[in-house]
Amino acid sequence: MTLSLKKNVIAEPAVAGWYAWSYLIPPQTLAKYLKNHYRNIVESYLADPETHRTALKQARFQGGPFVHEQEGSYDRIRLWYEAAREQQAPLLELADAVDELEQKILPAQTGASMEQVYKQLPEPLAGRVELFYNRDNRTPDYRFIEPFLYASPYFDRALQQVRFSEIHRDAREFALTTPVLEYTPEQVLVDLPLDSELLDTVFRGGLAPEELDRVIADLGLAGERAATFRGFFEEDRATTPGPRDGGEDVVEYVGHACVFVRHRGTTFLVDPVVSYSGYSRESDGRFTFDDLPERIDYVMITHNHQDHMLLETLLRIRHRVGRVVIAKSANSSLVDPDLKRILTLLGFRDVVELDDLETLGTPGGTITAVPFLGEHGDIRIRTKCGWMLDLDGTRVLFAADSTNVSPQLYPLVTAALGRVHTVFIGMESVGAPVSWLYGPLFPEKLERRTDAGRRLRGSNFEQAAAIVDALGADSVYVYAMGQEPWLGAVMCVEYDETHPAMIDSDRLVEYVRERGGTAKRLFLHESMAVRP
Template sequence: MTQSLYRLADFMLAEPLVHDWQAWWMTVAPVPASLHLHTYQVPLLKAYLQTPDFHAKAAKDPLLSGTSFVGIPAARAGEVKALLQRMQEEQAERIKLAEAVEEFQSWLLAEAKGQSLEPLYERVPEPLKGRVELSYDYYNRPFVRVLEGLAYRSRYHKPELQTLRLSRHEADNARPSLLSTPRLREPGHIELRVPFADARLDALFHLDLEPKPLGYIRDLLGPSVKSDEEVLPLLSDAPVPAAEPWNGPGLRVRYVGHACVLVEWKGVSILLDAVVAPRTVQGGAPRISFQDLPRHIDYLLITHSHPDHLDIETLLRLRHRVGHLVVPRASGLLLGDYSPKLLARSLGFQRVLEPEFLESIPLPDGELLAAPFLGEHGDLGHAKSSWIIRTGKHQMLFAADSTCIDEHLYRNLRDAVGDLHAVFMNTEIEGAPHTWMLEALFPKKRDRKMEKNRRCRGSNVPEGLRLLELVGARRLYNYAMGLEPWVEHIIGPPATPETPRMKESDKLLAECKARGVDATRLQGSTTFHLDV
């Protein structure tokens, strides 16, 4: 008798969680996670417990999207209280670390005025001892440099708090805010208590490509599953769709959505800023999903760490397919300038590249180049790279949320590598404050007035046109505009035609076409070919 084989259903959602919060770098990297816990998560849940009805209502208001309200009904406040207690108990060491960082940095700024820092090591608090270096810049301003590799091997890294929760993805707008709402357990959820680096996740997600018998799947899920009836709603016995790599002729580009783009050239596949969504039970917007991607992804490139570009959920699901993960290089001089490479290692990636600007990664008759990226994090030093992909004589610039605030950069870039024929760029002209998502890294007392014009924005129309002119672009692809419903839980409701960034996009597209530049705004999922 033939045994039935099952794969993961197209609508199976696999959410990586850290203590019931959706995973992103600020909940995984040890020192930032400690500060985020102490300064953001714990105070937020305490505020919710004071007025749960108000929070639950405010979280549903589109005008308050991106703000700090917990979208959990008041009837479940008892579960939130229990979660808060567990967080405070099981992450007590992280809270002590965060307190030590805050207190010691303030003391160091007041004490160190250019004299030798050697005697000050005696004042380093216990949670930081042996894990930091004290240093000055050339103006004798002191700072604390975290020895991040040691932090990942300390008690402050908490892989035991990492879980993977499997569920049916009912609708895109049903997902709670990644930043402000923890994920409470619901009926039908299956929870795997395994660290993100565990190889069992690769075996699980290989079921996207190769069906297995139900018994194999139950064994893989282990004690999390008590019966077939629990796991069958997350599986499908339909054939796996064929998704073979593109072999030409020429270059194929598949826009997956938001800032995620798949480039296929001479049998090589390159995926940028991978945010891939499962389909939904209710249907929803058409999309390129996990079953539609190549079985092997040679290079997966990350521009920067905002979770609409570096999505741990997608990275874990694709890990077994990825040849090399390519990330921007960090300096490590700020608490928030964490290492994406070390984060990737902690997520189980073995082959991680961290190229310098204009360092070449060879492709068949082509190459990958890291390029400078001004903007998006305001004026904060963080790991970020735009990417140049050369295929034959054709070159594409994936500029993500770059801002053309220094035209000399793009003039120099063109002098160094030649014309960049196609540019993928954003037109977010307002942007969140530069502290967006990073509030926990800043001192509690600071001059807020000075920060009002420090934004995480992209290029406006004049800047965008100048960038295109400077690099010799013939095509513009306006992307990363927040138009796809499956990124709503990360960046809020999709933009409307009246949104400032959309009006700016309309103006940019019109100006480009008037100047003979082929300009398109990307939305949804689509496939096209470029001249090479």
């Protein structure tokens, strides 16, 4: 007899008590989010929980800075917050140092030598940043020397945890604004570095009872908590290989921006966000963790937003993954930390960066990084690209949330790489203001009108149609719309037929079909033929 996790057991990663996403791994970004965002949320809740309860009764506030209460929330959060202050004190010291650099030291520099400025750096940053001027020779800026920050007291693996529990329905409350604690006896929160091989052992499953006992002991669980954790496992049943473990070529929409591809036996997974199963729901034929093959040769991540680089999914499939392919980053700025280093610290050992139009050879084809504009509110984010997958001459582009703000770009892409046969494109054409995601990293708040005009959005109809025309694509799939019911933990997008994103995407589908092509707005799951 062997045992594996039940299909409806979720494992939510956490850092410093908050649902983990990639910007909570680097100490400098974690520090700023703790100081300028999470601390404000929890102090607001403790001061006036009724305001949070009232706000969350309205759909428009679901993604706002409000705590989603669970049983016993108030007292548990209060006690946790009081205890966490000492442990998080070094990070707040680091955040203060960054503020001093950005708000006091750098604004005083107007073009003179920076040599003496290094002596003014607060201790947390001394030796850990480089100062410089931008090309106008007047505007000062800086970058982090990230390895020294990770080797400092400000990076503490003891802040990393994983909470296990069972879910019984798709809908999950927005996770990014509520502390990750043990609210009920059915939840088990373990202190565990996120790169721990113990996680791979748990997720791989197939454990003999005595092996599971060792895992439980290694996790430091005893008594009722050990019994609860053991209850998350069930006896393995004999299974027969499904089509995704076979050898046929397939392209399958998994949900949101996630697409699974098998070509000549090589497997690809783009922007992994995968559904759980094993609980009562209508049978909709979705693609779940059970449908993944034992080996995923390439994971391709288009950009570093939590709905495209979802740690909850990535950690669960890590033991299956061969190589992770990302856009070239290494800006080491506060808004664009080194993604390769983040993935390495999350336990991925083979991470490859590709710069614009660089190509990686694969069996039967290539992966090429395609320039990606927009979606990031006009801040300097280098870690983003679309992926061109060439499958023996059939070209498929995963454009993610690329916004066609420069209509000349995609004709140049076509001239450089050739016609694209199939394109996947995101059309969330409204999007959140830039401060919704990046605000805690800014040295000062944006003026409301400016913030409202700088959006985290994809292409509208006119922009998307121009992309399709420039690429010459005859198969077009609208994806990354945030509609799948299992995305509630990281997204709060609700559309009706009058929403601009729905209108724009419907127009694009009609536009392509009128010209004799294939087009569809994807939802839940779809298998499709990709051909030249």
